[in-house]
Amino acid sequence: MSVHPTQTEPPSAPVGVERVAETVLPTKYGVFRMLGYRDSGGTEHVALVRGDDGGGAPLVRVHSECLTGDAFGSWRCDCGEQLDAALAAISVEERGVVVYVRGHEGRGIGLLAKLKAYALQDQGVDTVDANTELGLPVDARRYDQAAGILRDLGIGAIRLLSGNPAKEEALEALGIAVVERRGLGVSERTENARYLRTKRARMRHDPGGPDVWTSLLDGVVPELPEDDLVRRYGYLAAASGPIVVGHARQSLDGFVAPRSHSPALPQEPSDEGHVQRLRALVDAVLVGVSTVLAEDDPLLVDEVPGDTPVRVVLDATGMLPPDSRVLTDDAAPTLWLVAQDVDVPSTLAASVEVVRLPAGALDPTNVLDLLRQRDLDRVLVEGGGATVSGFLEAGLLHRLYCTTVPVLIGDGIPGLRFSGAHAPVQIRTAPVRRFVLGHDTCSEFDFTVSQ
Numbered sequence: 001m002s003v004h005p006t007q008t009e010p011p012s013a014p015v016g017v018e019r020v021a022e023t024v025l026p027t028k029y030g031v032f033r034m035l036g037y038r039d040s041g042g043t044e045h046v047a048l049v050r051g052d053d054g055g056g057a058p059l060v061r062v063h064s065e066c067l068t069g070d071a072f073g074s075w076r077c078d079c080g081e082q083l084d085a086a087l088a089a090i091s092v093e094e095r096g097v098v099v100y101v102r103g104h105e106g107r108g109i110g111l112l113a114k115l116k117a118y119a120l121q122d123q124g125v126d127t128v129d130a131n132t133e134l135g136l137p138v139d140a141r142r143y144d145q146a147a148g149i150l151r152d153l154g155i156g157a158i159r160l161l162s163g164n165p166a167k168e169e170a171l172e173a174l175g176i177a178v179v180e181r182r183g184l185g186v187s188e189r190t191e192n193a194r195y196l197r198t199k200r201a202r203m204r205h206d207p208g209g210p211d212v213w214t215s216l217l218d219g220v221v222p223e224l225p226e227d228d229l230v231r232r233y234g235y236l237a238a239a240s241g242p243i244v245v246g247h248a249r250q251s252l253d254g255f256v257a258p259r260s261h262s263p264a265l266p267q268e269p270s271d272e273g274h275v276q277r278l279r280a281l282v283d284a285v286l287v288g289v290s291t292v293l294a295e296d297d298p299l300l301v302d303e304v305p306g307d308t309p310v311r312v313v314l315d316a317t318g319m320l321p322p323d324s325r326v327l328t329d330d331a332a333p334t335l336w337l338v339a340q341d342v343d344v345p346s347t348l349a350a351s352v353e354v355v356r357l358p359a360g361a362l363d364p365t366n367v368l369d370l371l372r373q374r375d376l377d378r379v380l381v382e383g384g385g386a387t388v389s390g391f392l393e394a395g396l397l398h399r400l401y402c403t404t405v406p407v408l409i410g411d412g413i414p415g416l417r418f419s420g421a422h423a424p425v426q427i428r429t430a431p432v433r434r435f436v437l438g439h440d441t442c443s444e445f446d447f448t449v450s451q
């Protein structure tokens with residue numbers, strides 16, 4: 001059953017607003033003028049204003065109060081992140097307004113009714129039906145106080161930051177020209193995915209622009225400095241020249257697997273698509289043959305949106321079995337790098353190209369040269385330990401993600417190792433960012449910053 005939200009008819013007497021206070025508010029997004037208003041029903045609202053009057057329709061966010069999202073950072077909804085993103089977008093343009101509308105809590109049903117609606121949603125009811133089951137309107141918000149505040153600010157035309165067409169229609173009906181509407185594109189989270197899906201399916205919400213991940217795939221980094229995807233992957237999406245990213249997942253004591261290969265490291269069920277996202281943002285993913293032998297991973301991008309990159313297997317002695325999935329799955333080209341004199345089967349999928357290098361020439365520098373000649377500039381060296389260590393030791397990694405799994409193996413297949421025989425013992429340091437991937441901890445080294 002599809003229920004369309006019923007907009008409560010505004011009472012015949014429009015709500016008027018009176019400006020009662022003016023001050024400034026320094027924030028992490030810069031200094032805003034802060035204007036306080038009281039509407040004719042006694043509810044108090046504020047407007048955060050940046051920039052001057054001139055220069056076309058400003059960015060405007062008409063933000064519905066949400067104590068849980070705005071103040072407590074709740075992930076049940078996306079309000080807090082939208083508010084942050086709106087302030088950030090306005091600070092980038094150095095111009096715009098956030099009208100913070102009180103009394104809009106719970107889409108106008110009030111805070112405690114919203115909490116009751118949450119309790120119903122905990123039992124499986126969706127956000128629309130929860131309001132209805134409580135005998136309350138799906139959306140009881142009115143926007144005449146927001147329109148009044150904009151008029152008081154001398155603003156008659158706006159670029160609205162919202163994914164809600166009903167908000168645009170309501171403002172238009174109140175005489176505010178919405179020359180453009182776009183969503184703020186904040187990333188979906190596991191906790192709010194159902195809520196956002198329901199808003200799209202049953203409340204006509206649309207993102208009004210590409211979401212963050214789609215933008216990153218297109219090489220565009222949205223102005224959302226607080227967004228997890230932007231923070232984690234913005235640099236890679238924006239990289240214009242060659243970039244090499246290493247990845248290693250190992251036990252706390254530095255092994256990728258026990259000697260027997262069985263059992264392997266526990267798979268992390270929620271790595272938030274980290275490895276898949278790295279794959280999707282590069283031109284080529286490279287692995288050593290031992291990793292393919294151990295895991296038979298076809299190296300696809302199939303859990304997040306994006307294209308599978310060119311797959312590159314370093315296999316000097318030709319150990320790769322012809323039925324391994326990286327050779328048989330033709331989702332993307334595979335480069336099988338072997339030494340000159342190695343025998344390979346004559347019948348291989350059309351997606352597979354055997355590239356022969358002189359014996360001894362399969363070192364990281366030559367391999368990267370070969371990839372760059374093919375315009376494969378962004379490279380993910382995904383595993384295993386020896387392969388990634390080779391690129392690390394050769395000083396060829398711009399970034400390294402070292403994910404540690406909270407287990408101890410004692411002895412096994414080594415993860416990252418420096419070869420003491422070829423290089424003086426080094427302590428590699430670089431700025432590190434750390435993030436938690438389920439039970440794993442990922443440390444990201446940035447070797448582009450010299451220390």
Ligand SMILES: Nc1nc2c(ncn2[C@@H]2O[C@H](COP(=O)(O)OP(=O)(O)OP(=O)(O)O)[C@@H](O)[C@H]2O)c(=O)[nH]1
Binds near residue numbers: 067079117127131
């Ligand atoms: N009744 C109810 N209200 C909710 C729920 N989740 C969030 N809200 C309220 O919904 C309001 C925000 O509305 P949304 O539909 O999320 O977004 P919007 O303002 O219509 O659209 P955007 O401009 O794109 O943010 C806030 O006041 C929240 O308190 C919920 O499950 N039930």
Ligand SMILES: [Zn+2]
Binds near residue numbers: 066068070078079080
């Ligand atoms: Zn909210």
